[in-house]
Amino acid sequence: MNNLSWVGSEEDFVDKRDVRWVNRVAVGRFGGNSSAGQTKNEDGCIIWQNGDWEFAAILDAHKSAESAKLVIDTIEQHKEDFVEILEMKESLDFKYLEVILLKIFQSEKFLDKCRRVTGETACLIIVRKANYVWWFSVGDCLAYVLHQDLIALNQFQLNQRQFFEWIGQVNTFGQAVPCYTSGTRELRRGNNLILLSTDGLVECPGEPFSDPSNLVATLNEKELDEGISQLLMEIERQNVRDSTTIIAWNVEVEKEGSIPSNHFG
Structure with a gap:
């Protein structure tokens, strides 16, 4: 299976962890703990991939999953x-x-x-091709690029979370000027781990993964699906209410990344 399209109203994974491979991309879903008051899942995701690229989108709606479903269906149509x-x-x-x-x-x-749906959604889209990654972000979902060169400099996150941005009933694209962020980054030589997550991962009670170094420590030296399982197990143990969806994959880059001109000086 190369592709996945899912919204939490189809299957909510409340009190249930689901981690699986979609070809070379791992996806993990946990709908939150009913003991903490969770009754539904308003996340969603898209995964497409081919020979030398991946396209991934992750969505975190509130009030209902209708806005996430609308965005997913619309992207799939195009x-x-x-x-x-x-x-x-x-x-x-x-x-x-x-x-x-x-x-x-x-x-x-x-x-x-959008005016006809109930609620609104954050939306983060990541595209990787060759040794570059590009993102388009509306709202507060998270994206990381984890590489030893960057981790040594305490650089983990690809995007900056933005609050008060959504698509749906309240809609940044319905304003006079749309608000979103986008950018492109060169991947480093060696292994690059690209990881997207909704905010349940970092807004969990106890905040075990608000520090990205704890994220790295949990994922380090494990198979990716096993690492994601441990992330979800930990937030479940902390009795998180919010649903969490994670998409991650490794990219091995042979080309040397940019280095400063005085590196050898």
Whole structure:
């Protein structure tokens, strides 16, 4: 299986951990503890992949899962447009992806659908091709790129979480100026672990993973699915209420990353 499309209203995983491989991408889902008051799951995700690229989206809605489902369904409807760009043989310009997303999210048809849903969602999209990763973020989901060179400099997170940004009933793309963040990063030579998560991972009671170094320690020297299982087991043990969805995969890069000109001086 190369692809996955899921929203928590389909299967909520309350009191249940689910960790599985989608080809080379690992996904973990935990709907939260009913003992803490959880009754539903409003997360969602998309995973697509092919030979030298991955496209992943993670969503965290509130009030209902309707906004997450709307965004997932809309992105899936435009899958051919995204894949056509990702399959380009010449060098990839990630700006083409941003243009498509802005066209989709600012269309009157989509905005009208957003007005009709209950609640709103954060949305984080990550695309990796060759030795580059690109992100498009609305709201407070988290993305990490974990590599030994970066960890040594206490650099873990790819994006900065933004509060008060959503897509749905309250909609940043319905404002005079849409608010979102995007960017591109070069991956380092060796193993790069890309990990996306909804905020249940870091807003758990006791905050065991608010410090990214604890995240690294849990994932270090384990198979990725086993590491994700341990992350979910720990937040379950801490009696987290919020649902948590994690998508992660390893990228092995042969090309040397940029280094400062005085490195050998």
